[in-house]
Amino acid sequence: MQTLRIICPNGHLGFAPLRTESFQLGVAAAPDYIAADSGSDDVGPVPLGSDTSTSPLAWQRHDLEQILLASRKLGVPMIIGSAGDTGSNSRVDLYVGIIKELAAQHGLTKFRLGWFYSEVDKAYLRRRMQEGETVQGLDGYADLVGSELDATDRIVAMAGVHPYVELLRRGADVIIGGRSSDAALFAAAALRHGFPADTAYYLGKVLECASFCAEPYGGKETVLGIVSHDDVKVTAMLPSQRCTVASVAGHAMYERSNPYEELFAGGKLDMTDCRYEQVDERTTRVTGSRFVPSERIRVKLEGAGKVGERFVGMCGIRDPYTISHVDEVIDWARTQVRARFGDSGYELHYKVYGRDGVMGDLEPLRDQPGHELFILVQGVAPTREMAEELTLTGVRQMFYARLPDVKGTAGSVSFPLDEVLPASAAYRWTLNHTLVVDDGLELFPLHTADVGE
Amino acid sequence: MTAAPPMSTHTLSELAKTIRSKNAGVNKITFDIIFRDRENYERVKRSRVLTRESVAALYRIPPERISDFVEYDPAYAIKFTIYRLTPSGSAGDGDIFGAQQYAPLLDLAVPA
Numbered sequence: 001m002q003t004l005r006i007i008c009p010n011g012h013l014g015f016a017p018l019r020t021e022s023f024q025l026g027v028a029a030a031p032d033y034i035a036a037d038s039g040s041d042d043v044g045p046v047p048l049g050s051d052t053s054t055s056p057l058a059w060q061r062h063d064l065e066q067i068l069l070a071s072r073k074l075g076v077p078m079i080i081g082s083a084g085d086t087g088s089n090s091r092v093d094l095y096v097g098i099i100k101e102l103a104a105q106h107g108l109t110k111f112r113l114g115w116f117y118s119e120v121d122k123a124y125l126r127r128r129m130q131e132g133e134t135v136q137g138l139d140g141y142a143d144l145v146g147s148e149l150d151a152t153d154r155i156v157a158m159a160g161v162h163p164y165v166e167l168l169r170r171g172a173d174v175i176i177g178g179r180s181s182d183a184a185l186f187a188a189a190a191l192r193h194g195f196p197a198d199t200a201y202y203l204g205k206v207l208e209c210a211s212f213c214a215e216p217y218g219g220k221e222t223v224l225g226i227v228s229h230d231d232v233k234v235t236a237m238l239p240s241q242r243c244t245v246a247s248v249a250g251h252a253m254y255e256r257s258n259p260y261e262e263l264f265a266g267g268k269l270d271m272t273d274c275r276y277e278q279v280d281e282r283t284t285r286v287t288g289s290r291f292v293p294s295e296r297i298r299v300k301l302e303g304a305g306k307v308g309e310r311f312v313g314m315c316g317i318r319d320p321y322t323i324s325h326v327d328e329v330i331d332w333a334r335t336q337v338r339a340r341f342g343d344s345g346y347e348l349h350y351k352v353y354g355r356d357g358v359m360g361d362l363e364p365l366r367d368q369p370g371h372e373l374f375i376l377v378q379g380v381a382p383t384r385e386m387a388e389e390l391t392l393t394g395v396r397q398m399f400y401a402r403l404p405d406v407k408g409t410a411g412s413v414s415f416p417l418d419e420v421l422p423a424s425a426a427y428r429w430t431l432n433h434t435l436v437v438d439d440g441l442e443l444f445p446l447h448t449a450d451v452g453e
Numbered sequence: 454m455t456a457a458p459p460m461s462t463h464t465l466s467e468l469a470k471t472i473r474s475k476n477a478g479v480n481k482i483t484f485d486i487i488f489r490d491r492e493n494y495e496r497v498k499r500s501r502v503l504t505r506e507s508v509a510a511l512y513r514i515p516p517e518r519i520s521d522f523v524e525y526d527p528a529y530a531i532k533f534t535i536y537r538l539t540p541s542g543s544a545g546d547g548d549i550f551g552a553q554q555y556a557p558l559l560d561l562a563v564p565a
Contacts, residue, residue, distance in 0.1 A: 041479050044542020044549045139480040139520075140536050249528035250471070250487050257477045257521040257534035276527060302479075307544060349545035358547050361538060362512045364557050380544045426544040429479045 002228060004193050006186055007031040007237070009222040011209035013038035013063045013080060014055030019220045020066065022211070022238035026222035027070045029237065033189045034071050036063070037182035037208060038095075039082020041302055041429075042255075048086040049153045049304030049427030053094075055085055064098050068174065072108050079164060079175045079185045087156050087179025089119045095176045103452045110452040111174060114167035116444045118178025120155040120301060128435065135301070141432045148305075152430040155303040160265030162440025164188030170448055178444060179302065181264050182208035190227045201269040202289035203227040205262060206234050206248060213251035214241040235283040245276040248284040265300070265440055267293040296436050299443060303431025307347065308380040309387040313395030313420040315413040317373040322412055325403050326352055326373060329412055333397040340393055347380040347426070348394050375413070380426040391420040461565030465502070465558055468493045474554040479541050481520060482551035483534040484508075486558065494529035500563050503531050511557055 007026035009018040013036045027034075043054045053060065064080070071078035084091025096115050103111070126149060129135060135144035156179035165188045167175050177185065183204030190200035203225050206213050211221035214236040222237040234243045252271050253259030262269045273288040317323050330350050337348055354370035356363035375398070379391030401412040437443060466472060470489040477483035486503065488494035497503060505522040509515065514535065521534040542549045 042476050042541070042550050044546075045479075045540070046542060139478050141480065246470075246487070246489070246528060250485070250530060253483075253485055253523075253525055253528060253530060253532050255475050255477050255483065257481055257483050257532075259523060259525045259528070259530075259532065274527065310544060347544055351545070351547050358553050359556075360547055362514065362535075362554060362557075364511060364513060378544050428543045429540040432479050432540070 001193050003226050004033070004190055004195060005029070005031045005224060005226050006033040006035055006189060006203065006207060007222050007224050008036055008186070008207040008210045009034070009067065010036045010063055010220055011212055012040050014053065014060035014085065015040070016220055017059045017062050018066060018222070019238070022221040023066060023070070026224055026237040027074065029224050031074070031076060031224065033077050033079060034067050035079040035185045035189065035207070036067065036210070037081040037180065037185060039085050039087050039179060039182075043085055045304035045427040045429045046424050048088060048156065048302060049306055050425060051088055051090050051154060053084045053086070053091060060084065060095070061098055064095065065102050068099060068102050069106065071174065072111065077168065077173050077175065077189070079177070079189065081177040081180035081182060081185040083176050083178065087118050087177065088154060089117045089178070092117055092176055092178050099174055099176065100451055108452040110450055112171050112448055113174045113176070113451045114170060114172030114446065114448045115176040116159070116163040116167065116178055116446045118156045118159055118180070118444050120157050120443055122149060122152065122155065125149060125155065125435070133436065135433045135435050138300070138432050138434060144431065144433050148430050151305040152303040153305050153427070155301055155431055157435070157443040158265065158300040158302065159444050160184045160297070160299070160440055161188040161191055162265070163444040163446055165192050166441060167446055167448070168192045170446070172448060183262070183269075184264060186225065195227050196229060197267070197291035197293070198289055199227050199230065199232050201264065201291045202271070202274075202286060203232045205269055206232060206251060206286065209251065209254065211236060211238065211241060212254060213248050214243050215247040216241065231285050231287045232289070233279065233283055233285045242282045243284045245278055245284055248286065249274070249276050266297045267291055297438070297440050298434045299437055301431045301433045301435055303429070304427045305430040307426040307428055308382050309384045310378060310380045310423040310426045311387045311391035311420045312423045313377040313391050314417065315375050315395055315398055315415050317375070317413050318371070319406065319408055320371070321406055322403060323369050323373055326355070326369070326375075328403060329398050329401040332401040333394050336397040337390060337393050341386070341390060345382070346386065346390050347378070348390065349378040351376040378423070379420075384422070388420060388422075395420060463563050465497065465561040465563055468497060468563055472555050472558050474551055476541055476551040477534055480537050481534050482537060482554055483532060484555055484558070486531045488529040491529055497531065497563055498524055502561055502563050505533070508533055511561070
């Protein structure tokens with residue numbers, strides 16, 4: 001095999017539906033694989049902690065159906081990583097169930113479905129820590145301590161290529177993966193066919209976000225990657241998009257602090273010596289990527305823990321005097337909350353839109369608020385009842401703020417709704433760590449089943 | 454009344470193709486300023502308008518909160534990354550994706 005062709009129709013399957021025009025053009029380009037990742041830690045800790053998806057079932061099903069039907073028609077494997085946004089076990093089961101339903105619904109002929117899980121048991125991690133293993137913190141996180149593990153509701157490990165390569169070796173035609181490095185699912189296909197890690201990992205790196213490596217900007221469009229033993233070519237499938245030297249080189253730095261390297265379970269992709277050439281109007285060729293294997297396999301762990309139940313409330317301010325004293329209005333409300341609930345055991349957050357609601361402490365124009373303000377109040381407490389009363393107190397008491405020189409003495413704020421609304425429970429990222437394992441398959445139990453008639 | 458800037462001064466948004474911010478993992482936000490051509494890229498690099506120190510001053514943060522500052526020649530891009538004060542999506546985070554933190558860069562004045 002001289003080259004391998006993979007299309008990627010979606011950089012985060014389910015988050016928004018794939019665009020069918022470019023996908024069908026990609027399918028017509030005779031790919032050897034169709035692959036897409038379905039997860040991201042961008043969506044915050046709530047989905048992982050509460051074991052839900054942020055993507056609607058209809059969009060997940062839409063993309064899985066499009067890809068499954070195309071893959072079965074072409075007779076090529078499909079690979080989906082990080083099922084259901086988080087890659088938790090319930091999300092893998094959800095996608096496996098959808099694939100089985102679709103197979104029955106469309107009367108598909110027999111194929112082999114492979115899947116793996118990636119949740120990590122807290123007891124396992126505690127045992128490793130008791131044995132003296134350090135669970136290393138990433139990006140400013142301290143090494144893991146028992147209390148943070150206790151505060152965690154769910155942990156997933158991020159798979160590298162290993163479970164994908166093994167499931168392909170076992171003859172899987174359709175793979176549903178738990179949490180994974182998005183590039184790994186593409187790299188695994190290339191490695192399985194004997195392509196070197198140097199180009200295989202770069203193939204994954206450039207394809208993982210679909211059309212984000214193309215220009216002009218437009219998400220959810222299909223791109224085609226062709227890997228050989230010494231280069232990777234990437235082509236935009238939508239006629240109005242192009243993969244240019246700038247768009248492809250630029251993609252290497254997207255969502256990463258270091259544009260020259262990316263870490264995986266088992267090594268790192270080094271892009272320092274990458275060379276980019278435009279080979280036709282919509283295709284860029286990349287050479288010079290290198291994969292540097294690590295001595296030991298370090299797997300990334302993501303964990304989320306519940307902070308409490310949450311309600312939100314909102315109000316507005318138009319009086320310029322009150323706007324210039326908005327912090328005092330908030331202080332008044334906080335004081336009333338403290339009088340009722342004490343100093344601790346809850347969280348109360350105020351976002352002042354029109355001043356610094358979007359950027360918070362990073363806002364340079366914080367001292368130039370607009371002519372009207374919108375204030376979002378979030379209350380977090382151990383029970384729903386307390387969260388509701390806490391938030392209602394935190395919002396409604398703004399109405400009664402006592403400012404010495406205010407002209408309007410009938411109420412300090414406006415209410416678009418005179419109520420507070422239940423929100424998702426509040427979670428936080430408790431684990432952003434890495435753990436050494438002996439084997440890249442160790443945390444990822446594999447399963448296969450034959451599906452269809 | 455202050456004197457008008459020289460005609461050849463441009464804002465960063467006039468010179469750059471892309472100015473964006475986005476999460477880089479759960480505890481950092483990374484900023485990309487990407488130029489269409491080498492000329493504008495080199496001009497901004499030369500101007501020293503974007504440095505670790507200038508960016509820290511613009512966002513009013515200590516320089517230690519900037520984890521990386523890179524001039525990335527292959528893409529004609531300057532990028533820097535800052536630590537969040539609390540991880541993304543914690544209650545009270547106003548920008549879970551980190552996607553709207555770049556606005557203060559748009560109007561930076563770049564001398565000729």
